[in-house]
Amino acid sequence: MNKAALFSILAVFASPLFAGIPEKPAKALAAAAVDTAKASLAQKAASAAGSSGIEVVPATAAAPVAKDTAKPAPKVSAKDSAAARNKAVKDSVNARRKFVRDSIAVRAKAIKDSADARNKFVRDSTLARRKAIRDSSAARNRFVRDSIATVQKAKQDSLAAARKAAHEAALARAKAVRDSLALAKKTKDSLAAALKAAKADSTKAAMALAAAVKRANDSVVAARKAAHADSLKAAASRPRIDSVSVKRYRIMNRPLNKDQMKFFQAQFGMKDAAKPESTGVNWICRDKKGGVLTYEAGYSDLGYANETVPMLSEKEYLPDSLIRTKTDVLLKGLLKGKADQYVFSNYEITLVQKKEGEGKAAKVYPPVPAYYCGRYVRKLDERLVLGDAFQVRVGYGEGGAPQFFSFRDPALAESGPMKAPTKERILDSLGRWTKSRTRPRRIYYPYHPDSLRVRDIKPIKAFDSYVVAQEKATGTQPGAAYLMPAVTVLAEVTVARSARKLSQPQPVEPVLLHFNFPCRPESGLCWPDGKQAMQSAPPTASAPAKPSAPGKPSAPTPK
């Protein structure tokens, strides 16, 4: 069998394999293959017949082929041809059967192999999946277990750390309280000791001063007879400085602008402010929390008040030093950059006394602090400015909340220097005054209605100051209020006991009073030197009835 015939037979039997191929080309191919196979068989048969003398006539195209063929096919016998044909058919059938069997076997084997492979794949896949699931589950369980363990450990660590931190904090707090108490006690003790020492020192110093003055006077008296001329000559040539040249200032109203008002509004946490004008004050700003900020240009007085600030609580009834600590802090915030120009002077306490019931059933409680207020005075050229024209008063209530603020800071213009006495000169002069035989002996205490006499007056200390004085207009200066340099002497005044029946109790303890040098009655007390009593100008009979201006200055007389 040649290749073309085998191919044709394969094509016939392979045709079912092309089931997926479109029918029409398969059939054409198969038909072509059959035609080729027939032709081949016919050619083979013809060849065989030729060699055997038998004429092979193709079944279909024997006649035309015979008619058209120029060379006639060899003739064979019909018996041999039939046998050959039968044998060929038989062989062909056998081959085809064999081929079919083989194909079927191959196909069955392939199918079986495929099924086996598929089953094996499925089995392997299932096993692999199950294994993966088992592994995943195990991993998840392990993760959960690890997570729980980690969280528990973290929690335990956190609790332990918190317990430790709390313990340390408690220890630190206890230590801080102990330290604070110890420090407070130490401060109190040292303050008490310092005060005691200061008092002892001041008394001692005063006594020493008096003794020194006495010795000096005695020595002077003793030496006067012996060397009067020499003494005078020595005194004249002694280089003592009796006076210094000091600036004085004219006081003027200080204008305030919106930015400055806004600054103070911010300091007090004020919002929703308004700015009405009025005849009483020039600026008024209110907020919804109850705070009111005002500025009076005529007095250069900035004021703040908040009546909704609650009163102090019991734990805030503080000692004096802590009052200053509190007001100092408030002041630094309010007078940004200018707080160091002020010196703490004293403090005020507002007290409240509760009463319940009526008549004999009434119950009255002890007075307790409600608000604290600190007063600060201005320091200018290293001199304290006395009076109330330059001052800051700041008060607070519960929790240190600012309840009150009064800030007086008029503008100043330098107005030329003037001579002012020195502290040394004044103290020296007072030392001589104490021992003088010609000094006034009848001195009246000005702060008692029964005109009590002063038994003794001792200078304690002196300091440089400025006092406010009203100066008349001259050719060189306008009439205005001025800050005038002075020396202020703190003296201890002892009032003589009186046998008379008094309208008010008299002071038993020595009283501290301030005297200004040179004497300016409108600015404070004057030293009783024979020309001037220990008071400012005497009270006048006619009082100032006009509201526009203050009257003439006078000494404060008790009512």
Add this chain to the structure above:
Amino acid sequence: MMIRNILASLSIAVLAIGNPHAYPISMDIGTFSIDDYSGNGGGIGNLGFMVGAAQNFFWAANAILPGYSLLAAPGTGSASPTFALDARNTQVTMSAITNTSSGYGNREYCDFLFYGGHGLNSSFYLGAGAGYGQVLPANIPLGTGYNRWLLTNSCSMFNGGTPAIVWQPAFKGIKAMLGFKSFAFDNNLSWELFNEFWVNWTYREQSLLNSFFDAQANYGYKHLYPGKGLEPGCLSAEVPPMRIDYCREAFKYVNHDYTAATANTGYYYSKVIGSPQY
């Protein structure tokens, strides 16, 4: 204390919200002032600035109140004060000061009373002459008519006992009394002093007690600084538990009616300024 503070704050808030601009329905001012004690029989030294202080007390109110009432309640003009009583020196007799008639020109006609003269341990001292003398709290029932406030510019009016107990007999409808426990001193700065008092009470919306205390701290203290001092005080009439007392009441929260206060004393407030003398 804390509860009371909270209640007081709440009261302020309630008053501020519910009754923003009440004001007194009128402000008739009456003054008793004595400088010339020798004309009243002597017995004590003369003073120099009490009559002037009384005048300045009224004129400061007259300068402040109309502008304030116009500003805060335009068109009302209700707070213009009148000087309904101006008794001076010899006119300040025992009968004048204890008279309870509420007719014009008498003490009880006035809403705000001012006394300037000597005080002796919780009593008014008018002089040693006949018809003058010492006026004790029991002799001067305040508030039976229209008296609502009293300012005593004199020594020791809250001295000599607990103020709320000592002055209880005088509280017959008056709301609050201002004065001193310490010595007070004749003061030529009464215009500045009382001008500041009225400004504080009105424009600055300070309470009655702080209006008085701060004015004294700034001007009453001027001649005394820094050696001496003052202790001003404010005694309120009794108030219901939820109401703020009269010493802590700013001018604009005062009820707009003539209702008298409870005839009993309540809280007493004081302020220590410098080193007061008693």
